Amino acid sequence: MNRKLDILHFSLHGLIRGQNLELGRDPDTGGQCLYVLELVKALAKHEQVSRVTLVTRRVFDPRVSDDYAEAVEDLGDGADIRRIEAGTRRYLRKEVLWRHLDAFIDGTLAWLRRERRVPDLIHAHYADAGYVGRQVAAVLGVPFAFTGHSLGRVKRQRLIDGGVDEETIERKYNLAVRIEAEELSLEAASMVCTSTRQEVEEQYSMYDRYAEESMRxxxxxxxxxxxxxxxNTEAYESVDAKMKRFLNDPSKPAVFTIARADERKNLTGLVRAFGNNAWLRENANLVLVGGNRETLKKLPSGARKVWTELLRLIDDLDLYGVCAVPKQHQSQEVPEFYRWAAARKGVFVNPAFTEPFGLTLLEAAAANLPLVATNDGGPRDILANCKNGTLVDAMDDKAIGDAIEEIVAEPDHQQKLAKNGAENVRRFYSWDAHVDSYLSELSKVLPAEPRSREPGSRQYLTRSEHWIVMDLPPHLEEEPPELVERWRQLFREGEVGMIFATGLSYSEARDVIERLEMPRPSILITGLGAEIHYGWKTPIKDEIWNRQARLRWNRDGVVDAFKDFPGLSMQPEERQHELKVSLLLDEGVKCTRESLQRHLREAGLSAKVMITSGCFVDVLPIRSGKDVAVRYIEMKWGIDPARVYCYGTYGNDSAVIRGRLLSAVAADSDPVLRRLRERPRLYHCSQPGLAGFFEGLDHYRFFEDQPPPLPAEEYYSEDEEVPAIEIEP
Structure with a gap:
């Protein structure tokens, strides 16, 4: 790979800035935020990388620092953070971000369009970023990489095992949406990055679209x-002062942990392990750093519950004088907590029930601390490589206490483990080693030649400053003649561009447009996104789009998969396309899009399913669809979404109208559209057909060049139920 790479990393939730990360502030601002930030910085220093950007959400909220409202933050060496506005401007927990992700996609494409930038790779972190990243990659036609970090199927199973009922799980965590986004991300990814073999074998393998060959x-x-x-001497002294407030004898070996106050981190298990071990109570100190807190009342409900239980346990076990629980710390003090514990020949403990990553274990090893860690996920690989500690069953408090005692009670053994860890962590886990491995794997999925950075020539499209996207009107012959003439007149001056997006084939669509004397479109999307043509008299097919839409498409496989499926039959041949399989669902047969999608995945096929009017089933390539085609056009031709009016009538319009386009839903549209929640850029018309079309235009004052603002602020408290939504493939 001789060229210099331009890479985008997407990490949407939590609070991310270049310095002084607020790790542990809430469940969303944890190890993932630090990992992605440091990966971006490390990549920027590599000779093979020219530019790398971390794309995250822009937040305007008096409860958080103004740093998160800055649109751009320079990280040096060709790296930066780019923050995109999407939906509400307030800081939201990840479970309620889903309804704003389509707007995030449009905002990202608008930014890239302004910069005339087409990266070599898009890498998304976690399910929400996967939903965004795979669609941006599809529009740009670039490879897509995915890292799940933690997975929804795994979380749901553990919650069920813990006794939480499925209805409560869904209401609180919106896991159905998250899992579907993960499935779609795995389906679209050329490379899935994991930290350990355990993630591959025990977690990703739970998914329908798990593919061993894409795992790295x-x-x-x-x-x-x-x-x-x-x-940092000053920070070390601050840490030492914090410890002296709690501990009778701060010189004793420190049993140290740092983690979010989250039930999964099992901090209460560590307190019980320490408090019920007589030798540790007499000869060691316990230090718990569980994020910053002012008062319990101000903590999010999950963290408040954990801290309430921790403080109760400390009191029940009478650990006063041997247990430190500092309330506040600065980011520069974090390394000094490790140094402080290492200076006292202590041990670092990770008692989490599940640990896919294990960043704190690496930090502890680098700081000369032996490890006692959960026998799950990342710790297995880390201890196998570093040879610096003991794996334990996180459910066995006594085993945790015994393992800690075994290390701390033998200073020579403690020092040998500390030395092993300090040496091996630098051998296996330095950022230089990580980036070298990352770029080596990346070279296997990048195309031999970079994609052209030049946008398409606008030619005849340059006259149109306003654009209308719609399907072919379903009942044009029945519309009032004056409305039909008004509709046609809109496009006669050439200042308004028409984009027809239909499920019909190209030849069918042209026949209907000519027969009914519809406006001649500047752009015609056919086959639900299978093809894009520009112009009318001498149409030009977008071959780049056509090639990209074929990615992983196996039409024969789709036909075979549904050949004997109960209640499904093929539509007539004229409805078929090489990039679309059209089927008909028999009346009375109950069948969901999700069940059909799952059937394809179980057959090992990458495709996406759409159902229109409850009976028309279309199967498309994974990188096709009306929504992806429209966004591709916006990107290629430099069209501002705020100047695009989309009128939705069919169920397959749903993904198009949820972004930043000025969208309206006809009163007689498919029920799936009428169920969508109204918001500033999604209007529900009271009239059907062309009457509704003009009602929507008037609502937006479309030709007054004053588009409505981005979605108004919405805020859900930590205790509020997550609004249920659906996501489309």
Whole structure:
């Protein structure tokens, strides 16, 4: 790979800035935020990378720092953070971000269009970013990589095992949406990055679109420079002062952990393990750093519950004088907590029920601390490589206490493990090693030649400053003649561009347009996104789009998969297309889009299913669809979504109208559209057909050049139920 790479990383939830990360502030601002930030910084320093950007959400909220409202933050060496506005401007927890992700896609494409930038790769982190990243990659026609970090199917199973009923799980966590986004991301990804083999074998394998050949195990990196030298004297003294407030004898070995106050982290198990071990109570101190807190009342409900239980346990076990639980710390103090514990020949403990990553274990090893860690996920690989500690069953408090005692009670053994860890973590987990492995794997999925960075020539499209996207009107012959003439007149001056997006084939669509004397479109999308043609008299087919839409498409396989499916039959040949399989669902047969999608996945096929009017079933390539085609056109031709009016009538319009386009839904549209929640850029018309079309235009004052603002602020408290939504493939 001789060319210099331009890479985008997407990480949407939590709070991310270049310095002083607020790790542990809430469940969303944890190890993933730090990992992605440091990966971006490390990539930027590599000679094979020219530019790398971390794309995240822009937040305007008095409850958080103004840093998160900055549109751009320079990280140096060709790296930066780009923050995109999407929906409400407030800071939201990840479970309620889903309804704003389509707007995030449009905002990202608008930014890339302004910069005339087409990256070589898009890499998304977590399910929400996967939903965004795979669609942006599809529009641009570039490879897509995915890292799940933690997976919805795994979380749902563990919650069920813990006794939580499925209805409560769905209401609180919206896991059905998250799992579907993960399935779609796995389906579209050329490369899936994982930290350990356990993730591949026990977690990703739970998914329908799990594909062994796309999995890449790349051990995570850690910024070891923070643990070199003597550290920050002022920060160390601050840590020491914090400890002296709690501990009778701060010189004793420290049993140390740092983690979010989350039930999955099992901090209460560590307190019980320490408090019920007589030797540890007499000869060691317990130090718990569980994020910052002012008062319990101000904590999110989950963290408040954990801290309430922790403080109760400390009191019940009478650990006063041997247990430190500092309320506040700065980011520069984090390395000094490790150094403080290492100076006292202590041990670092990760007692989590599940640990897919294990960043704190790497930091502890770099700081000369032996490890006691959960026998799950990342810790297995880390301890196998670093040879610096013991794996334990996180459910066995006594085993945790015994393992800690075994290390701390033998200073020579403790020092040997500490030395092993400090040496091996630099061998296996430095950022240089991580980036080298990452770029090596990346070279296997990148095309030999970079994609052209030049946008298409606008030619005859340059006259149109306003655009209308709609399907062919279903009942044009029955419309009032004056409305039909008014509709045609809109496009006669050439200042309004028409984009017809239909499920008909190209030849069928042209026949209907000519027969009914419809406006001649500037752009015609046919086959539900299978083809794009520009112009009318001498149409030009977009061959780049056509090639990209074929990615992983196996039409014969789709036909075979549904050949004997109960209640499904093929539509007539004229409804078929090489990039679309059209089927008909028999009346009275109950069948969901999800069940058909699952059937394809079980057959090992990458495709997406759409159902229109409850009976028309269309199967498309994974990188096709009306929505992706429209966004591709906006990107290629430099069209501002705020100047695009989309009128929805069919169920397959749903994904198109949920973004930043000025969208309206006809009163007689498919029920799936009428169920969509109205918001500033999604209007429900009271009239059907062309009457509704003009009602929507008037609602937006479309030709007054004053588009409505982005979606108004919505805020859901930590205790509020998550609004249920659906996502389309």
């Amino acid at each position: 195990v790349i051990p995570p990196g850690v910024d070891l420079t923070r643990f070199d030298g003597e550290g």
